[in-house]
Amino acid sequence: MTTHRREISVALAILALAILLAFVAPGYFSRENLIDLFLANVPVLIVALGMTIVILIGQIDISVGSIFAICGVSAGLFAKSGAPALLTALGACSVGAILGALNGALVAYVRIPSIVVTLASMVALRDALRWQTQGAWVQDLPAGFQWLGFSQSSYPYMSLVVAVVLSWGMAWGLRNLGAGRAVYATGSNEEGARLAGIHTRVVTFCAFGIMGALTGFAATLNAVRFNQIPSNAGLGLEMKVIAAVVVGGAAITGGRGTIVGTVLGVILLGAIGPALTFLGISAYWERAAQGGIILAAIVLDAVRSRTSQPGQEKHGSHLAASRA
Amino acid sequence: MPVTLLETKLITKSFAGVRALNSVSFDLLEGEVHALIGENGAGKSTLIRVITGAIQADSGTLTIRGCPVPHNDPGVARSLGIAAIYQQPSLFPHLTVAENIALTLESGGAWRKVNWKERNRRARELIERIGGSIHPERLVSTLSMPEQQIVEIARAIGADAKILIMDEPTASLADREVASLFKIITLLRGQGAGIIYISHRLEEISAIAERVTVLRDGETVATRSMENVDKTTLIGMMVGRELSTVFPKRAVPMGGELIELRGVSNRAGGLRDISLSVRSGEILGVAGLVGSGRTQLAETLFGLTPADSGEISVSGTSVRITSPAQAIDLGIGYVPEDRRRHGVVLELPIAANTSLASLKIVARNGLIDRNKERALAVRYLHQLRIKATSVYSETGSLSGGNQQKVALARWLAIDPKILILDEPTQGVDVGSKAEIHGLMMDLAERGLAIIMISSELPEILGMSDRIAVMHQGTIAGVLSREEATQQKILSLAVN
Numbered sequence: 001m002t003t004h005r006r007e008i009s010v011a012l013a014i015l016a017l018a019i020l021l022a023f024v025a026p027g028y029f030s031r032e033n034l035i036d037l038f039l040a041n042v043p044v045l046i047v048a049l050g051m052t053i054v055i056l057i058g059q060i061d062i063s064v065g066s067i068f069a070i071c072g073v074s075a076g077l078f079a080k081s082g083a084p085a086l087l088t089a090l091g092a093c094s095v096g097a098i099l100g101a102l103n104g105a106l107v108a109y110v111r112i113p114s115i116v117v118t119l120a121s122m123v124a125l126r127d128a129l130r131w132q133t134q135g136a137w138v139q140d141l142p143a144g145f146q147w148l149g150f151s152q153s154s155y156p157y158m159s160l161v162v163a164v165v166l167s168w169g170m171a172w173g174l175r176n177l178g179a180g181r182a183v184y185a186t187g188s189n190e191e192g193a194r195l196a197g198i199h200t201r202v203v204t205f206c207a208f209g210i211m212g213a214l215t216g217f218a219a220t221l222n223a224v225r226f227n228q229i230p231s232n233a234g235l236g237l238e239m240k241v242i243a244a245v246v247v248g249g250a251a252i253t254g255g256r257g258t259i260v261g262t263v264l265g266v267i268l269l270g271a272i273g274p275a276l277t278f279l280g281i282s283a284y285w286e287r288a289a290q291g292g293i294i295l296a297a298i299v300l301d302a303v304r305s306r307t308s309q310p311g312q313e314k315h316g317s318h319l320a321a322s323r324a
Numbered sequence: 325m326p327v328t329l330l331e332t333k334l335i336t337k338s339f340a341g342v343r344a345l346n347s348v349s350f351d352l353l354e355g356e357v358h359a360l361i362g363e364n365g366a367g368k369s370t371l372i373r374v375i376t377g378a379i380q381a382d383s384g385t386l387t388i389r390g391c392p393v394p395h396n397d398p399g400v401a402r403s404l405g406i407a408a409i410y411q412q413p414s415l416f417p418h419l420t421v422a423e424n425i426a427l428t429l430e431s432g433g434a435w436r437k438v439n440w441k442e443r444n445r446r447a448r449e450l451i452e453r454i455g456g457s458i459h460p461e462r463l464v465s466t467l468s469m470p471e472q473q474i475v476e477i478a479r480a481i482g483a484d485a486k487i488l489i490m491d492e493p494t495a496s497l498a499d500r501e502v503a504s505l506f507k508i509i510t511l512l513r514g515q516g517a518g519i520i521y522i523s524h525r526l527e528e529i530s531a532i533a534e535r536v537t538v539l540r541d542g543e544t545v546a547t548r549s550m551e552n553v554d555k556t557t558l559i560g561m562m563v564g565r566e567l568s569t570v571f572p573k574r575a576v577p578m579g580g581e582l583i584e585l586r587g588v589s590n591r592a593g594g595l596r597d598i599s600l601s602v603r604s605g606e607i608l609g610v611a612g613l614v615g616s617g618r619t620q621l622a623e624t625l626f627g628l629t630p631a632d633s634g635e636i637s638v639s640g641t642s643v644r645i646t647s648p649a650q651a652i653d654l655g656i657g658y659v660p661e662d663r664r665r666h667g668v669v670l671e672l673p674i675a676a677n678t679s680l681a682s683l684k685i686v687a688r689n690g691l692i693d694r695n696k697e698r699a700l701a702v703r704y705l706h707q708l709r710i711k712a713t714s715v716y717s718e719t720g721s722l723s724g725g726n727q728q729k730v731a732l733a734r735w736l737a738i739d740p741k742i743l744i745l746d747e748p749t750q751g752v753d754v755g756s757k758a759e760i761h762g763l764m765m766d767l768a769e770r771g772l773a774i775i776m777i778s779s780e781l782p783e784i785l786g787m788s789d790r791i792a793v794m795h796q797g798t799i800a801g802v803l804s805r806e807e808a809t810q811q812k813i814l815s816l817a818v819n
Binding site for chain 1: 647651652669671679681684686690691692
């Protein structure tokens with residue numbers, strides 16, 4: 001089916017990589033490696049889910065790395081103050097949601113372009129945290145904090161459930177909820193959506209709020225993997241996440257993209273780096289390989305929209321595909 | 325005998341099979357102001373675009389100062405001394421006055437060094453030549469509308485333009501500013517320039533022009549000396565279009581007033597003291613020139629630019645409409661003018677477009693009922709005879725007429741009491757047009773109050789029960805179906 005072409009090509013790329021690894025470096029598929037890889041990428045995935053919504057409404061958020069760092073430190077401080085695991089996670093989510101909502105309010109109501117707003121908050125929040133912590137990491141975390149109170153062996157299953165439930169829930173919501181429809185309509189044609197009675201500013205505001213909350217949750221899941229929390233976490237996270245969403249087929253101009261695409265994008269970009277090591281290629285090539293994948297995705301897009309007929313070139317939305 | 329600066333002979337131009345200009349002939353003499361008038365869509369802009377080289381004519385000849393111009397393009401036109409000044413100045417707001425003027429005047433390579441002194445001196449001199457005084461180093465964004473116009477004119481004469489086209493130059497000017505523009509025009513004429521002057525304001529034309537050419541439906545009606553015509557004659561020449569199509573108008577029993585406006589004003593939209601009412605089963609036509617406030621009226625009723633004074637009642641209850649969502653709750657639907665930009669979301673399938681304004685009904689508790697949505701879309705697909713392979717086809721892949729029907733379906737889906745249609749058949753093929761008109765009658769029969777904004781006088785006359793004519797943000801008059809004629813509408817519209 002033509003409308004899911006991007007998802008299929010990314011899936012095929014992952015498959016090709018897997019087959020190559022199966023022959024050349026079967027060690028890649030060892031249980032330890034896969035679990036490591038998975039746990040490292042769950043936070044990226046969760047942030048990418050939020051970024052998908054933000055990009056779908058035609059905006060961008062490059063402050064997620066800084067919000068991620070703040071939320072991680074907050075989670076640690078909550079835990080040290082004696083909060084139970086669940087409350088710690090909720091606290092970090094709230095901190096993220098508030099910071100995201102701040103971005104959202106500036107974009108939706110003050111009408112400042114999101115790239116500018118989030119550039120400012122990226123820098124401001126990062127430096128505020130550095131000043132507040134003086135660069136110190138959060139240490140002496142209570143025992144119950146690591147693995148969020150789960151045992152080290154059961155934690156991966158818990159994260160798997162979380163990742164699946166969140167991704168599935170988001171995909172389902174975007175398809176089946178009125179709010180999801182409003183997201184696509186706002187991103188495709190904001191003025192048109194407004195004329196149809198959709199509160200486009202509320203949609204924009206909420207998208208950034210959700211983005212922040214998910215970033216807070218991701219930061220918690222990232223922090224519990226270690227016994228100390230760095231105050232400089234999430235450097236470059238925004239680029240990783242945006243790249244995954246774009247590779248997954250979302251249009252940076254909004255209105256087009258799917259959660260399935262984003263999940264596949266995270267898998268491909270997350271798997272490629274360690275794969276290089278296993279294939280005996282220097283790890284220094286990781287970034288280059290990721291860059292190559294992004295470039296390939298964008299070029300594919302450009303070529304496709306040039307070759308398809310005008311009037312039909314409106315890149316099949318997933319809504320069209322979902323029932324056809 | 326004055327020199328003929330410009331002459332077009334038998335210019336014909338079609339867009340996608342529709343003839344925009346048909347054998348139009350026009351000429352301009354040295355030192356003359358030649359007015360070009362006609363209704364919306366009469367072909368004025370197309371003719372101007374042919375002269376400035378923005379588009380190529382299909383056939384006919386263009387002659388400048390006796391030399392035929394076989395292949396016109398914007399560069400050629402400029403080198404031949406043709407310059408156009410539009411209603412909205414097209415300057416670069418973040419550059420200075422002198423830079424704006426220099427952009428089209430200074431030639432040279434990319435590495436040439438700018439002589440700022442010379443550049444500013446020339447800008448000042450050009451502006452002084454038309455009696456202005458604007459500092460050359462001011463940013464254009466800090467200039468007022470008339471000042472920007474002066475810069476545009478200075479730029480044109482700097483390029484040695486002998487043929488100046490002014491398209492509605494006074495539309496955004498106050499009376500005093502108009503007077504100083506006319507002074508500039510007189511000055512330019514004295515210097516031997518010819519001016520093609522387009523305006524809807526007939527008083528202005530009689531004040532400044534020597535000759536007038538009337539266009540109608542892409543054809544030249546006549547060229548007259550201004551001394552020999554009066555306003556009524558000109559209006560008569562502008563209309564006189566035959567009611568070629570038969571409209572499916574039926575007598576429909578009318579009910580009570582569904583919407584009533586009393587003294588509604590909207591400063592942001594430029595509306596003043598609008599009083600109107602529409603009854604159940606009635607079609608109210610809203611006529612007026614482009615920019616007379618018709619769309620602003622629709623946007624006020626739909627809550628996009630809320631009214632700041634006056635009273636609006638819907639079904640007898642006084643309301644304040646401040647957002648589209650609220651208008652929808654009150655049963656008001658709005659099919660906007662620019663279908664591709666605002667009417668439908670091209671990337672979404674027909675079904676999603678149909679349900680977009682009625683998500684509250686289709687998605688109870690936020691969850692979209694797919695079956696309900698499907699049923700809704702299928703119902704309107706059949707009822708409006710939308711030609712598509714499925715309700716999940718992308719709206720962008722449909723023809724213009726079918727897209728318009730999808731836009732209509734969206735508003736029928738909210739089960740409206742009041743429907744506002746802005747240019748409902750613009751850019752729609754003849755078949756779909758008739759279908760949309762038939763549909764409007766069906767809706768009126770079902771008791772809807774319909775407000776139809778249209779630039780097409782035959783459509784207004786053919787479909788409306790009453791016609792409100794707008795002029796500069798006010799209602800210039802309301803005509804009943806019986807008394808309305810094209811002449812009456814147009815004379816109210818140009819006032």
